[in-house]
Amino acid sequence: MGADGGTSRASAAERGGAHRLYRHGHSPVHGLPPHTKLAAAFLFVLVVVSTPREAMWAFGVYAVLLASVAYHARVPAGFLLRRLLIEVPFVAFAVLMPFVAEGERVHVLGLSLSVNGLWGAWNVLAKGTLGVATSVLLAATTELRELLLGLQRLKLPPLLVQIASFMIRYGDVITDEMRRMRIARESRGFEAKGVRHWGVLAKSAGALFIRSYERGERVHLAMVSRGYAGTMPVIDEVTASGAQWRHALALPCAALVVCLLGWML
Amino acid sequence: MDAVTNAVPASLEVSGLAFAYPDGHQALFGVDFSLARGERVALLGPNGAGKTTLVLHLNGILSGGTGTVTVAGLPVGPRHMAEIRQKVGIVFQDPDDQLFMPTVREDVAFGPAAAGIKGAALEERVRTALERVGMQDFADRPPHHLSFGQRRRVAVATVLAMEPEILVLDEPSSNLDPASRRELADILRSLDVTVLMVTHDLPYALELCPRSLVLSDGVIVADGPTGALLSDPELMRAHRLELPFGFDPKSVTMGA
Numbered sequence: 329m330g331a332d333g334g335t336s337r338a339s340a341a342e343r344g345g346a347h348r349l350y351r352h353g354h355s356p357v358h359g360l361p362p363h364t365k366l367a368a369a370f371l372f373v374l375v376v377v378s379t380p381r382e383a384m385w386a387f388g389v390y391a392v393l394l395a396s397v398a399y400h401a402r403v404p405a406g407f408l409l410r411r412l413l414i415e416v417p418f419v420a421f422a423v424l425m426p427f428v429a430e431g432e433r434v435h436v437l438g439l440s441l442s443v444n445g446l447w448g449a450w451n452v453l454a455k456g457t458l459g460v461a462t463s464v465l466l467a468a469t470t471e472l473r474e475l476l477l478g479l480q481r482l483k484l485p486p487l488l489v490q491i492a493s494f495m496i497r498y499g500d501v502i503t504d505e506m507r508r509m510r511i512a513r514e515s516r517g518f519e520a521k522g523v524r525h526w527g528v529l530a531k532s533a534g535a536l537f538i539r540s541y542e543r544g545e546r547v548h549l550a551m552v553s554r555g556y557a558g559t560m561p562v563i564d565e566v567t568a569s570g571a572q573w574r575h576a577l578a579l580p581c582a583a584l585v586v587c588l589l590g591w592m593l
Numbered sequence: 594m595d596a597v598t599n600a601v602p603a604s605l606e607v608s609g610l611a612f613a614y615p616d617g618h619q620a621l622f623g624v625d626f627s628l629a630r631g632e633r634v635a636l637l638g639p640n641g642a643g644k645t646t647l648v649l650h651l652n653g654i655l656s657g658g659t660g661t662v663t664v665a666g667l668p669v670g671p672r673h674m675a676e677i678r679q680k681v682g683i684v685f686q687d688p689d690d691q692l693f694m695p696t697v698r699e700d701v702a703f704g705p706a707a708a709g710i711k712g713a714a715l716e717e718r719v720r721t722a723l724e725r726v727g728m729q730d731f732a733d734r735p736p737h738h739l740s741f742g743q744r745r746r747v748a749v750a751t752v753l754a755m756e757p758e759i760l761v762l763d764e765p766s767s768n769l770d771p772a773s774r775r776e777l778a779d780i781l782r783s784l785d786v787t788v789l790m791v792t793h794d795l796p797y798a799l800e801l802c803p804r805s806l807v808l809s810d811g812v813i814v815a816d817g818p819t820g821a822l823l824s825d826p827e828l829m830r831a832h833r834l835e836l837p838f839g840f841d842p843k844s845v846t847m848g849a
Contacts, residue, residue: 473695493695500737501689546690553652553683554704554755555675561706563699563715 349411349467356575357401357469361568362478364576369466371580375587376458381451383590387458393582394461401469411464415456422452472496477566490560494547502540509536602666603627604759604787605651605681611811612646612658620646621658622811628759630665633781633788635798635819638808639833644791647808648761651789652681665758679708682752686763688744692736697728697747700736704755722754723747726780742773749780759787766794795823795836799845807832820845 357365379386398408429445470478473496480489509532520529548556568576605628613619620643628634638644649655650662653669662669664680685691694700701719710718723729726746736744745765752760765781766774778801781788792798798805799819807815807822809832815822822828823842829835836842 476695494693497693497695497735497737543690546685546687547693549649549654550683550685550691551693551703552654553678553681553685554751555678555707556703557675557707561703561709562711563702563706 349464350471351403351407351468353402353469355401355469357397357465360572360576361481361566362470362474363481363566364568364573365466365470366475366478366482368576368579369462371577372583373459373462375580375583376462377455379455379587379590381447381454383593384450384454386586386590387454389586390458390583391461393579393586394458394465397579398465401465403465403468407468408461408464411468412457412460415460419453419456422449422456425449425452474566477564480562481566486559498540498543501543502536505539506536601630603663604630604632604665605789606661606663607647607650608661608663610647610650610658610660610662612650612655620811621650623660624808624811624813626806626813626816628787628789630758630787631785632804633790633802635802635805636789636791636808637793637795637798637805637822637834639793642808642832643811644808645763648683648763648791651759651761652678652683675708679704679755680758682755682757682760684745684748684752684760684762684765686767688736688741688748691748691751692744694736696733696735697723697739698732700747701732701751701754704751708755718754718756722750725753725784726750727776740773742769742776745769745773745777746780749777753784753786757786759789760784761789761791763791764794765790766792766797793834795834795842796840796845799823799842807834809833 376387376390379390395405398405425448426441426445427439429442429448431442431444433440433442434446435441466475473493476489476493476496479492480486513528513532518525518528520526607627608625610621610624611619612621624643624647636644636647646655650658651664651669653662653671653674656669664677667673667676667680669677692700694703698719701722702715705715705718719732720729723732726749728743728746728750731739731743731747736747739747749760749762762781765777769777774797778797781790781801788802790798790802802819804817805815805819805822806813807828814832815825815828820842823834823836
């Protein structure tokens, strides 16, 4: 059992293991059980996606609904908007659509744009933004660990939940190992300057993989030693009352009404 | 140290244990020893002596060689595996391997929960175990944000929570600064379980364990009071055991 412990904890400054996406608080939204929030967010996104793109007003109402959730969760608008930027690379494609799509064309400011493309771009942009905003709100009000408990409660395959929970636990350990390897390389005068050095980096990546794999074996040994037999024991049972479910599902239910109106009008 | 003669079954009894790895490398050639309940014993030996192999036999992770291991009267084998793993608590060398759950509390709860304990009884187990190692204020912290010494202590708590018959520590003092070393020693002294400490930290063995075993080339070559073994230069040299510079075991007055 080779130990490479004795690690300095450079990143340990942030207290309590809170992820950067999480915003600590005691709002009514923070207080809801994680699985109700997960279910609400998932249903809300489903409803948004199934709204016809022509019902532009409906998307406005969705945005207002989300804004009111953010208000109740005391998540400031600036925080939410900054986090939304993650979406940019994904919607860049949408901006191209009016230029490349086929069909009837309109002229705006001397540019020839496809009507179909414009609708397509609007569709992707509106639904994408609402979806990302929902996820950002969920992440801002629910700790990662709680999310895992929620997923477990919602009967996601246990193996997936275990893998995700190990990712959270060992992410820092492996990043730290990577940092130590980089320091060791640089201490011996190595600097990655171009294609010629990719070989060295690839070998480091391979070594990191093998180290992580071996760590996995040692962790498994430790788990078996404490009675692990293939399933994680349930330690924290999360439960939700009827009232909590009603609060959480208010969002997708309101959205559903809007969606149905969108189809009918 | 003839402690085996009383009525209580020995915490650990190893007899005639031999083992070869599938690649043909033979690690153990007939190991015999026995630990009475409540004893603290050090298992000393150079690198490659077979210490880790021996430890993995104690809770049945490795098996298939000859000889038997008995824990509190119960033979180690597939029939009683769950019970054996509850009775033999192994603290591995690297706490990052041992602490795999997102928070300290869940990690300590893992063993008892796997054994089917729930609710208030589980909370009680976790609280007592963390109190015994002085880490009760860190229950909701993630293990990777603790210092190395704190992680080692939590690793001990994860095993104590299972209320083991015998605590097996693999190199407990490695990577610890002197203060953490002393804190861990205080904790180990305060426990009323049988302790088998695998180490090549000889002063630590002398400080904590009245009795020592020396494992070399897969056999127990010496078994006796730690002070006497460490003061035997012939034995020490023959098995690559070296005291730190300036350390004289005869000059140490033992409190234990």
